[in-house]
Amino acid sequence: MWGIPHNTPMVRISASERSATRQRLIDAGKVEFAARGLAGARFDEIALAAGHAKGTIYNYFDSKEALFFTIVKDWCTQLVAGFVTANGASAREQLLEIARLDVEIARKDLDLARVVINQLPGLVGDHRVGVETAIGPGIDLLTAVIVAGQERGEVLAGQSARTLARLFLNVLSAIEQEALASDSELGLDDVLPLVDGCFLRGLVQ
Amino acid sequence: MWGIPHNTPMVRISASERSATRQRLIDAGKVEFAARGLAGARFDEIALAAGHAKGTIYNYFDSKEALFFTIVKDWCTQLVAGFVTANGASAREQLLEIARLDVEIARKDLDLARVVINQLPGLVGDHRVGVETAIGPGIDLLTAVIVAGQERGEVLAGQSARTLARLFLNVLSAIEQEALASDSELGLDDVLPLVDGCFLRGLVQ
Amino acid sequence: MWGIPHNTPMVRISASERSATRQRLIDAGKVEFAARGLAGARFDEIALAAGHAKGTIYNYFDSKEALFFTIVKDWCTQLVAGFVTANGASAREQLLEIARLDVEIARKDLDLARVVINQLPGLVGDHRVGVETAIGPGIDLLTAVIVAGQERGEVLAGQSARTLARLFLNVLSAIEQEALASDSELGLDDVLPLVDGCFLRGLVQ
Amino acid sequence: MWGIPHNTPMVRISASERSATRQRLIDAGKVEFAARGLAGARFDEIALAAGHAKGTIYNYFDSKEALFFTIVKDWCTQLVAGFVTANGASAREQLLEIARLDVEIARKDLDLARVVINQLPGLVGDHRVGVETAIGPGIDLLTAVIVAGQERGEVLAGQSARTLARLFLNVLSAIEQEALASDSELGLDDVLPLVDGCFLRGLVQ
DNA sequence: AATGAATGAGCATTCATTCAT
DNA sequence: TATGAATGAATGCTCATTCAT
Numbered sequence: 001m002w003g004i005p006h007n008t009p010m011v012r013i014s015a016s017e018r019s020a021t022r023q024r025l026i027d028a029g030k031v032e033f034a035a036r037g038l039a040g041a042r043f044d045e046i047a048l049a050a051g052h053a054k055g056t057i058y059n060y061f062d063s064k065e066a067l068f069f070t071i072v073k074d075w076c077t078q079l080v081a082g083f084v085t086a087n088g089a090s091a092r093e094q095l096l097e098i099a100r101l102d103v104e105i106a107r108k109d110l111d112l113a114r115v116v117i118n119q120l121p122g123l124v125g126d127h128r129v130g131v132e133t134a135i136g137p138g139i140d141l142l143t144a145v146i147v148a149g150q151e152r153g154e155v156l157a158g159q160s161a162r163t164l165a166r167l168f169l170n171v172l173s174a175i176e177q178e179a180l181a182s183d184s185e186l187g188l189d190d191v192l193p194l195v196d197g198c199f200l201r202g203l204v205q
Numbered sequence: 206m207w208g209i210p211h212n213t214p215m216v217r218i219s220a221s222e223r224s225a226t227r228q229r230l231i232d233a234g235k236v237e238f239a240a241r242g243l244a245g246a247r248f249d250e251i252a253l254a255a256g257h258a259k260g261t262i263y264n265y266f267d268s269k270e271a272l273f274f275t276i277v278k279d280w281c282t283q284l285v286a287g288f289v290t291a292n293g294a295s296a297r298e299q300l301l302e303i304a305r306l307d308v309e310i311a312r313k314d315l316d317l318a319r320v321v322i323n324q325l326p327g328l329v330g331d332h333r334v335g336v337e338t339a340i341g342p343g344i345d346l347l348t349a350v351i352v353a354g355q356e357r358g359e360v361l362a363g364q365s366a367r368t369l370a371r372l373f374l375n376v377l378s379a380i381e382q383e384a385l386a387s388d389s390e391l392g393l394d395d396v397l398p399l400v401d402g403c404f405l406r407g408l409v410q
Numbered sequence: 411m412w413g414i415p416h417n418t419p420m421v422r423i424s425a426s427e428r429s430a431t432r433q434r435l436i437d438a439g440k441v442e443f444a445a446r447g448l449a450g451a452r453f454d455e456i457a458l459a460a461g462h463a464k465g466t467i468y469n470y471f472d473s474k475e476a477l478f479f480t481i482v483k484d485w486c487t488q489l490v491a492g493f494v495t496a497n498g499a500s501a502r503e504q505l506l507e508i509a510r511l512d513v514e515i516a517r518k519d520l521d522l523a524r525v526v527i528n529q530l531p532g533l534v535g536d537h538r539v540g541v542e543t544a545i546g547p548g549i550d551l552l553t554a555v556i557v558a559g560q561e562r563g564e565v566l567a568g569q570s571a572r573t574l575a576r577l578f579l580n581v582l583s584a585i586e587q588e589a590l591a592s593d594s595e596l597g598l599d600d601v602l603p604l605v606d607g608c609f610l611r612g613l614v615q
Numbered sequence: 616m617w618g619i620p621h622n623t624p625m626v627r628i629s630a631s632e633r634s635a636t637r638q639r640l641i642d643a644g645k646v647e648f649a650a651r652g653l654a655g656a657r658f659d660e661i662a663l664a665a666g667h668a669k670g671t672i673y674n675y676f677d678s679k680e681a682l683f684f685t686i687v688k689d690w691c692t693q694l695v696a697g698f699v700t701a702n703g704a705s706a707r708e709q710l711l712e713i714a715r716l717d718v719e720i721a722r723k724d725l726d727l728a729r730v731v732i733n734q735l736p737g738l739v740g741d742h743r744v745g746v747e748t749a750i751g752p753g754i755d756l757l758t759a760v761i762v763a764g765q766e767r768g769e770v771l772a773g774q775s776a777r778t779l780a781r782l783f784l785n786v787l788s789a790i791e792q793e794a795l796a797s798d799s800e801l802g803l804d805d806v807l808p809l810v811d812g813c814f815l816r817g818l819v820q
Numbered sequence: 821a822a823t824g825a826a827t828g829a830g831c832a833t834t835c836a837t838t839c840a841t
Numbered sequence: 842t843a844t845g846a847a848t849g850a851a852t853g854c855t856c857a858t859t860c861a862t
Contacts, residue, residue: 021846021847034329035330036330037329039244039245040244040329042830042832043832044831052847052848053847053848054832054833054848055835055847055849055850056847058833058834059845059847063833064832064833114329118326119327121326121327121382122242122323122324122327123327124239124241124242125241125245159391159395163389163390163391166386167379167391170380170382170383171380171403173379174379175372178372178375184371185364186364186368190364194372198376198403198406198407199403199404199407202402202404202406203403218821218822226822247856247857248856248857249856249857252824257822257823258824259857260823260824260825260858260859260860261822261824263857263858264821264822268857268858269858423824423825423826431825444739447737449654449655452851452852454853463826464827464828464853464854465829465855465856466825468854469824469826473853474853474854524739527736528737528739529737531732532733533737534649534650534652534733535650535651535655569800569805573799573800573801576793576796577790577801577809580790581790584782584785584786584788588781588782588785591781594781595774595775595778596774600774604817607817608813608816608817608818609786609813609814609817611813611816611817612809612812612813612816628842628843633842636843657835659835659836667843668843668845669835669836670837670839670843670844670845670846673838674842678836
């Protein structure tokens with residue numbers, strides 16, 4: 001009985017292996033969800049693309065919905081974690097920074113962007129709860145920025161900050177959607193100018 | 206066992222009857238598609254709500270997709286048919302008029318609006334073709350307005366008119382989507398000011 | 411528009427056809443459930459044996475459990491419906507008559523008997539509710555017979571009639587189970603004497 | 616990457632440790648099998664309840680069935696080992712003693728009793744072999760007692776001793792089953808009088 | 821034209837079993 | 842020995858579509 005600490009975690013794969021498998025599943029999920037939507041996505045395909053058996057997904061995610069919302073939450077986490085505001089930045093500058101981050105994320109991971117931008121609006125019924133939960137932190141961040149902007153008089157005060165936050169996200173997504181369309185002449189580079197020139201010009205100041 | 210069960214109609218139905226049945230199916234389809242999306246909608250429910258048998262739908266529409274896109278096309282037809290431009294109207298006025306029409310249609314038929322606004326962006330793959338076809342006339346109308354506006358120098362000229370048309374529709378939908386959300390403080394009345402103040406201010410002139 | 415009563419039921423198959431299909435499914439279900447138990451039975455097999463597609467079962471029964479309990483209830487209904495008591499029959503005679511009926515039903519339909527006798531005791535958890543509901547009328551009948559017997563002093567009074575009813579059914583099933591076993595020397599003809607000689611001799615009078 | 620994850624025991628475990636682990640698995644198995652039946656039991660749950668990993672079960676038992684029948688055999692072993700017959704005891708006294716032992720075992724281990732009493736009858740097909748093997752010694756014991764009773768003229772001679780033995784076990788189980796039912800007014804204390812008064816009175820002498 | 825029973829492909833999910841560590 | 846991640850066969854159930862009446 002000497003020598004063997006029996007209370008060490010008896011893992012069979014290392015944390016990095018587990019994490020890698022999980023990431024492969026997530027990556028494959030992004031592709032499939034982007035291509036077929038939540039309802040149309042098939043676990044068979046995701047598992048196959050990830051190089052695993054179908055059952056393996058259930059070692060990492062409870063259900064198809066769980067994998068989907070993990071992906072959406074991942075997007076939201078990146079957005080919130082990446083946001084750093086400079087001292088004395090205006091509401092407009094901060095909103096633009098969020099938009100810039102979002103575009104940056106989309107540029108790195110087009111499938112992720114397609115999932116978030118195209119699929120979320122169409123989710124109805126029970127799935128709405130999952131959507132709201134998953135993107136909640138992003139909405140919270142935007143709301144905080146807008147509240148501060150309203151207090152400084154930079155953002156129009158007639159509407160609640162939360163409503164304006166959701167509106168901002170909706171419109172940002174709408175512009176990105178066009179930019180991501182395969183037959184569009186717009187590219188991701190055009191998103192920020194459009195957000196600033198078209199949308200923020202009316203919302204702030 | 207004498208007697209034949211005459212359980213099938215033996216006469217042609219009148220054109221008005223046929224039309225009425227078709228409309229009942231469309232109306233029931235709007236409700237179901239709005240509530241569950243294209244993938245989640247069930248023909249059983251649509252038929253039941255319309256007061257018909259499931260098989261009857263196939264006497265009027267080739268498939269679930271066909272019914273869906275008929276509904277979308279119906280929206281588009283209303284939009285295009287309702288548009289009347291005054292002599293000498295500016296691009297901004299004309300775009301606002303289209304937005305006003307769209308809001309008016311949404312107000313009359315919330316389910317139709319939910320189908321168009323929420324479901325269309327999520328359609329991917331083969332369905333994209335159906336989407337483009339169904340909303341084509343609307344895009345064409347907007348494109349024509351924008352082209353004329355660009356020729357008169359009212360609309361920014363850096364982008365193709367078609368791209369701007371799709372962008373306009375996207376953003377209009379995004380704003381309406383927030384306005385239609387059940388927990389939103391925004392209403393349909395707020396859409397036009399937002400389109401004008403936020404978006405058109407940057408797009409035109 | 412003359413001549414066609416549009417409010418006649420628009421059935422596509424006659425009631426007898428529907429009933430026949432339903433019965434084929436029930437018969438195939440009996441075989442499969444008897445051979446593999448509720449958990450092990452496969453809908454594929456039942457449908458195949460009945461000469462139908464898998465989905466057809468769902469036009470007649472909500473779920474595997476529903477088909478199973480329909481079968482059990484069918485047994486119970488036969489038992490209750492077949493019971494006719496002679497004037498002035500003693501409790502012992504009535505209980506024997508019920509046992510005789512049960513043996514008769516088993517003789518006509520061995521698979522049905524195997525389902526009821528072998529499978530019911532092993533159902534646990536949520537399934538217990540289904541069991542109690544399905545065999546309720548049989549228990550009620552036995553209880554009524556025993557209550558009357560207790561009032562006439564023919565049945566021992568120390569226990570509740572309902573408990574004795576369930577005990578009677580348990581023991582009857584236990585004896586039949588042995589009689590149905592493939593390698594048993596006992597046959598169904600031996601059940602009644604055993605019930606009377608061994609069990610009722612202690613229970614009544 | 617220096618350091619080897621010593622997450623596996625490197626020493627043999629002692630016989631007592633092995634035995635304790637085995638017993639924990641058996642105990643957990645009793646609970647799970649009693650609650651869900653053989654088909655419905657999950658190895659995950661058994662392992663979790665026993666404080667081990669799922670794979671560990673396979674170091675002790677070949678399969679789910681093997682664990683199940685080990686449990687059943689354990690019951691049978693207890694029954695046979697506990698039986699001590701007094702000199703000159705009658706068949707009735709010896710059968711009652713076996714019943715008493717069975718009730719005693721059930722009282723000590725209700726889950727074990729539920730497994731044996733409720734689950735065994737429902738096992739069909741290939742599983743029957745396992746059942747017969749597992750309870751064989753118990754049947755042998757009963758058969759020996761009955762054979763001797765028949766030779767002394769105490770037990771009715773029309774049926775084979777083995778058949779009567781199985782019948783006795785069936786009926787004993789049926790009575791215990793009612794006594795174990797959660798909503799029954801009968802308790803385990805009522806089993807012996809019922810076996811004696813109702814059943815043995817007819818079977819012996 | 822209308823019906824609705826029948827169909828069967830399709831799919832998410834479960835879980836006993838294996839095996840590399 | 843112990844582990845638990847990986848596996849993949851198995852299966853209940855759904856539902857768009859067909860078609861005989």
